Amino acid sequence: MHLILFIVFAGLCLAGAINLLLQTHPINSALSLVVVMSSLAVLYLLLGAEFLAAAQIIVYAGAIMVLFTFVVMLLNAGREEHTMGSGVARILGFPAVAVILGVIATVILKAQGLGSAALSDPITSTEDLSRVLFRELLLPFEVTSVLILIAILGAVALARPGGDERRVGK
């Protein structure tokens, strides 16, 4: 049962990711990303991370994707235009991707300890998770607030019209 679910949703996830890259319209890409996020949530659930799965749905597939589509609509982004790009990238790009994928896949497949991730047992409860988050990882948790602050500050600095534009306008 688990295996079937895994295969179905892993396949869905991959298909969504590939579709995301191939689509030329931003809205289609964004919707494919929803598929990727949701199937990832199912995979997390299969691994016993129920909280993570719920957070994935709520935060990523929900909030972030709404924001994405909102911005795409707001900017009225059109179809992507194909540029020729750099020649080197076109020649080397796919072989390089294949090589990197191959290397990482071999390394992971050869790993002994990794194949035995128990599906669905035991469930990691929210309590365990928060104990780690607010004790051992308290510092990274707190420092994240600086990270968010700086992102907001940067967005304000870059997006708000400042003296520059006024000066140019004069």
Place this chain on the structure above:
Amino acid sequence: MNPTDSLRLLPEIILTVTGVIVMLIDASLRPGVARRPLGWVAAIGTTAALWASLWQLRLPTGTAYFGTVETSPFTVFFHVLICGIVLVALLLALDTLPEDSHHQGEYYALVVFGAVGMCLLTGAVELLVVFIALEISSISTYVLAGYRKQTGTGPEAAIKYFLLGSFATAFLLYGIALIFGATGSTQVYEIARRVPTVENHSLVVASLVLMLIGILFKVSAAPFHVWTPDVYEGAPSPVVALLSTAPKAAAFALLLRVVYEMLPTLRPIWSPLLWVVAVLSMTVGNLAALRQQNVKRMLAYSSIAHAGYLLAAFAGLGSSGISAAAFYIAAYAAMNVGIFAVITLASGYDEQLPMVADFRGLLYRSPLLGGLLIFFLISLVGIPFTGGFFGKFYAFSAAVGGGAIALAIIGLLNSGLASAYYLRLAFSAAQRPDDEDGRARLPLPQVGIAVGAALLFTVGATLSLGIAPGNALRAAETAAHTLQVPLDDNSAPDVTPPPQPQP
């Protein structure tokens, strides 16, 4: 967790509070009011953080917050270095940011918050903290790089830096994930302890390579350097002074920690990798710099080459390699911040003088700036009695000590090559200005108090590292020592003479 834990984070806490204060005051001021005093607030906060990190030498070496951050002479060395660079960058910005335009308040706040990330990066011994700290420092520099919004190159620089930088961070994150998979921990010492017994060795190797890619991007070493010239050209010069030094110093500290402290057992793998990267960086950087006519692009390639010289020190065995690398970072930072300060002053925030030929006659227009430009160029070449000389000297002797004689020879050849383009700029500055070029030249740059102090700092640091490198070298050696033996008892903290507040 005990109360002394926060003392181990004192510089970061001071910087964060300063950033928040700057931000709040900025928001409460009315639009027309000058924001310049905020720069002084930021500078005072950074100075306080600098002294706080020097004070940390009194704390015994150890970790805090459940083994996520560390205080040791190693972290103090880099904290002082980064705070010094940030201080000079702030002083430089104080006098050169245009008074009427720009989000000055946000500028100072971003610089200070960026310093939080960089400082934390050097002290972090938990890979999650490393990742978040790296993001803090990167995001602040992405934004600062795009600060000249009205130009075409500013936003281009920011976007390029942001996209490529995020890509590189993803590599680092992938590496962290893999090493967590292999060892079951993200704590540096814990990983170091578990790696020798880990059964799946190839996973560790893959993780090392991925992490190296991420870090080497941040230090703009050769195969990962493509962003550097465009970003340096598009970003405002005072920002380039900061981003060509402070984040790189932090990233090099991280690199030292990863290779020497976390994965010392993998030396047979990372040593040849870094050898190749060092040679590539030196050669590509210098050859490309030779062809540049734009001063900032030329210096961008030169900074790639310097990353290569620095990586040569990583061939050094044990603490000799670490101390040589640490010393080189300090010397490089002093002269690079200095030369960008001079360029900012000479060509202005809006860069009326972007080309090498435009610097013609600078020595006659402004003897002070011209002289300083030539001084810093001489230091970048690596002529004795400047910091650049001893930096290269220690780096290459560390390489020779580690058995990489070929690397040292390639480095020396490259230094010779590099002098060609440095001296081209120096000669250009020393030439008499041609008079037929009758158009009114720029008004002579005014050297204000803040910028004067910044120049004084950088010149002082470059000279003192060149004439009396003893103190800084001893500090670097103590730092190297603590990085090597993390779990042993602390080295007596009072032995280290506090390094000069060098930029």
